[in-house]
Amino acid sequence: MAKSENELTWQDLEPGCIVTTPGNTTDYKTGDWRSQRPKYNLERCLKCGVCALFCPEGCINKTPKGYFIANPYHCKGCGICAKECPAYVITMEEES
Amino acid sequence: MEDYNIFASRVVTKNEPLAPGHRACIGCGEVLAMRLAAKAFNKNTIVVNATGCMEIIASQVPYNSWRLPWIHTLFENAAAVASGIESAIKVLSRKNRIPEEEIHVVALGGDGATVDIGIQALSGAFERGHNITYICFDNEAYMNTGIQRSSATPFGASTTTSPAGKKSIGQSTWKKDTPSIMVAHNIPYVATACPSYPFDLMEKIEKALSTNGPSYIHIFSVCPTGWRTKSDLAIRLGRLAVETGVFPLYEVENGVYKMNKIETELKPLSLYTKPQGRFKHLNDDQLSAIEARIHSEYEALKEKCELTQVREDM
Numbered sequence: 001m002a003k004s005e006n007e008l009t010w011q012d013l014e015p016g017c018i019v020t021t022p023g024n025t026t027d028y029k030t031g032d033w034r035s036q037r038p039k040y041n042l043e044r045c046l047k048c049g050v051c052a053l054f055c056p057e058g059c060i061n062k063t064p065k066g067y068f069i070a071n072p073y074h075c076k077g078c079g080i081c082a083k084e085c086p087a088y089v090i091t092m093e094e095e096s
Numbered sequence: 097m098e099d100y101n102i103f104a105s106r107v108v109t110k111n112e113p114l115a116p117g118h119r120a121c122i123g124c125g126e127v128l129a130m131r132l133a134a135k136a137f138n139k140n141t142i143v144v145n146a147t148g149c150m151e152i153i154a155s156q157v158p159y160n161s162w163r164l165p166w167i168h169t170l171f172e173n174a175a176a177v178a179s180g181i182e183s184a185i186k187v188l189s190r191k192n193r194i195p196e197e198e199i200h201v202v203a204l205g206g207d208g209a210t211v212d213i214g215i216q217a218l219s220g221a222f223e224r225g226h227n228i229t230y231i232c233f234d235n236e237a238y239m240n241t242g243i244q245r246s247s248a249t250p251f252g253a254s255t256t257t258s259p260a261g262k263k264s265i266g267q268s269t270w271k272k273d274t275p276s277i278m279v280a281h282n283i284p285y286v287a288t289a290c291p292s293y294p295f296d297l298m299e300k301i302e303k304a305l306s307t308n309g310p311s312y313i314h315i316f317s318v319c320p321t322g323w324r325t326k327s328d329l330a331i332r333l334g335r336l337a338v339e340t341g342v343f344p345l346y347e348v349e350n351g352v353y354k355m356n357k358i359e360t361e362l363k364p365l366s367l368y369t370k371p372q373g374r375f376k377h378l379n380d381d382q383l384s385a386i387e388a389r390i391h392s393e394y395e396a397l398k399e400k401c402e403l404t405q406v407r408e409d410m
């Protein structure tokens with residue numbers, strides 16, 4: 001896990017601010033930006049994966065059974081998956 | 097087809113060069129465009145990124161979302177840096193200093209970075225014929241600094257530097273036709289794309305990367321923050337932009353134009369403008385005037401396709 005910005009000092013930075021662990025934003029939690037979250041009605045799911053394709057975060061992963069579920073650590077709750085799902089599997093409900 | 101897996105019922109690569117945890121706004125269509133474009137990059141791709149939302153949201157030190165070699169440039173010189181990298185690769189492989197493998201160089205920029213500030217470097221790179229792909233993510237304003245108009249902002253859109261009011265319709269100039277300017281450089285491949293049509297977008301990126309010589313892709317990118325729309329509309333609005341003729345999907349290979357999706361009847365413009373706060377001040381007369389110009393430009397584009405295709409057949 002990379003140090004958060006708050007803990008970071010200039011001594012921790014590589015020359016030129018090079019980041020040596022590519023793709024390390026996976027550690028960064030964007031899930032707490034969410035004000036609504038996706039709720040799934042999986043009996044209707046066609047397992048087509050359209051939601052995963054259109055997710056701006058790229059945070060919708062395939063479960064072992066072949067369903068597509070958003071990772072709450074990164075999901076910002078935009079609602080695009082709910083809007084685009086052809087089978088109306090997803091509804092957005094207020095984050096508690 | 098290496099690294100293509102069956103993904104649900106469709107065939108999409110699982111390759112995800114852009115990691116989650118980036119800081120794009122909720123429902124950003126531009127980062128979706130970048131994510132889908134990146135899916136079509138192979139592992140031998142070097143990414144050069146001009147300043148703008150897409151650079152800033154992906155690279156907050158000590159984090160970086162890219163799983164590919166990636167460099168942040170200034171606003172104005174992404175194409176120049178890409179040219180330099182491409183030339184260095186050429187020299188290094190001539191001297192046998194690097195393995196003989198194809199390495200793609202891709203430059204990314206927003207509309208501000210491309211159609212205004214970086215156009216000189218871009219024009220130079222294309223004129224010199226560097227083997228690079230330049231991708232413009234067009235969200236129709238300088239969004240990262242708070243919605244300032246650019247020359248890609250459409251007529252009538254309200255931005256912080258073209259505010260609508262009693263004496264102003266908002267943006268008072270017509271959107272610059274950047275793809276045509278790129279075509280005028282006689283480069284082998286120019287295309288427009290939109291993430292609402294992901295397969296078309298990814299195929300165009302692949303085509304651009306495999307083109308020998310400069311290639312340019314202009315991607316329509318919905319920005320819910322700057323356009324004042326709901327966060328779940330990026331795909332819908334992209335589709336409507338194509339279906340209303342606001343943003344036609346086409347490609348130009350060696351000067352020959354081809355429409356990728358021809359609308360037999362364009363949908364009413366208001367379907368596209370209604371959900372957007374930046375257009376909410378426009379009245380019906382203003383909308384129909386804008387619509388008329390969009391329709392005539394659409395016809396002109398169709399004509400260009402016919403003419404250049406006939407010329408090629410001769």
Ligand SMILES: Cc1ncc(C[n+]2csc(CCOP(=O)(O)OP(=O)(O)O)c2C)c(N)n1
Pocket residue numbers: 126147148149150170171172205206207208209210235237238239240241246
């Ligand atoms: C030379 C220079 N001028 C101004 C800025 C400030 N700046 C940073 S991002 C940005 C807006 C970028 O607009 P655009 O290229 O359209 O990308 P977007 O943020 O809309 O994706 C500006 C003005 C800068 N970084 N460098």
Ligand code: SF4
Pocket residue numbers: 119120121122123124125126127149150153235239240318319320321322
């Ligand atoms: S301002 Fe617009 S383009 Fe920039 S991250 Fe937010 S939604 Fe995306």
Ligand SMILES: [Mg+2]
Pocket residue numbers: 206207208233234235236237238239
């Ligand atoms: Mg922009």
